[in-house]
Amino acid sequence: SAVISQKPSRDICQRGTSLTIQCQVDSQVTMMFWYRQQPGQSLTLIATANQGSEATYESGFVIDKFPISRPNLTFSTLTVSNMSPEDSSIYLCSVVGDRGQPQHFGDGTRLSIL
Amino acid sequence: SQKIEQNSEALNIQEGKTATLTCNYTNYSPAYLQWYRQDPGRGPVFLLLIRENEKEKRKERLKVTFDTTLKQSLFHITASQPADSATYLCALDNTNAGKSTFGDGTTLTVKP
Numbered sequence: 514s515a516v517i518s519q520k521p522s523r524d525i526c527q528r529g530t531s532l533t534i535q536c537q538v539d540s541q542v543t544m545m546f547w548y549r550q551q552p553g554q555s556l557t558l559i560a561t562a563n564q565g566s567e568a569t570y571e572s573g574f575v576i577d578k579f580p581i582s583r584p585n586l587t588f589s590t591l592t593v594s595n596m597s598p599e600d601s602s603i604y605l606c607s608v609v610g611d612r613g614q615p616q617h618f619g620d621g622t623r624l625s626i627l
Numbered sequence: 628s629q630k631i632e633q634n635s636e637a638l639n640i641q642e643g644k645t646a647t648l649t650c651n652y653t654n655y656s657p658a659y660l661q662w663y664r665q666d667p668g669r670g671p672v673f674l675l676l677i678r679e680n681e682k683e684k685r686k687e688r689l690k691v692t693f694d695t696t697l698k699q700s701l702f703h704i705t706a707s708q709p710a711d712s713a714t715y716l717c718a719l720d721n722t723n724a725g726k727s728t729f730g731d732g733t734t735l736t737v738k739p
Contacts, residue, residue: 514673544725555716556671556729605670609725613678615661616718616727618670 517619536606541586544609562589631730648702650717657719
């Protein structure tokens with residue numbers, strides 16, 4: 514299965530700032546997704562990162578707050594903009610090799626906002 | 628509304644016993660269902676995938692069943708070990724689009 518690397522693995526940020534999280538995969542994949550996992554809770558899908566076009570956002574998530582890039586089939590970034598303490602969470606990148614196949618996850622970025 | 632429910636937040640069993648975890652869903656017609664394991668501080672790790680036309684799937688000590696009439700999946704770990712202690716998540720793909728909706732998870736503790 515694909516190996517997914519996320520950077521940074523953790524960060525502590527000030528309120529009002531922005532942070533960009535990187536997701537690198539060791540092979541080309543069809544689909545890449547970004548999830549959020551708040552403390553003690555399950556995963557919530559933020560958006561599908563589309564290669565060469567705008568990401569597809571789930572209800573409750575908007576591009577201005579979570580801009581996403583996917584310049585090629587192995588790399589994506591998620592930016593958390595104008596952060597507030599409510600954005601403190603784990604952000605996870607996942608990939609799917611092809612439709613009907615399972616997802617594979619990175620170990621996430623643990624973000625704390627002061 | 629759509630809902631995925633996993634039985635009890637926590638399940639405690641004795642080493643050597645079989646752990647059975649439940650995933651029930653409403654208002655979904657999933658093309659397939661997946662089970663993942665998540666350890667503290669790590670991302671979910673894929674375990675098993677079962678498709679809507681499959682009733683059972685096995686992998687070593689793991690077994691998954693999928694009943695689309697009952698809208699339920701059961702996940703079994705036989706001969707459980709303390710190393711099996713983790714949170715187990717079920718996930719549904721409703722659209723065969725690759726993205727999944729996750730349940731809240733069941734935290735399994737296997738005591739020696």
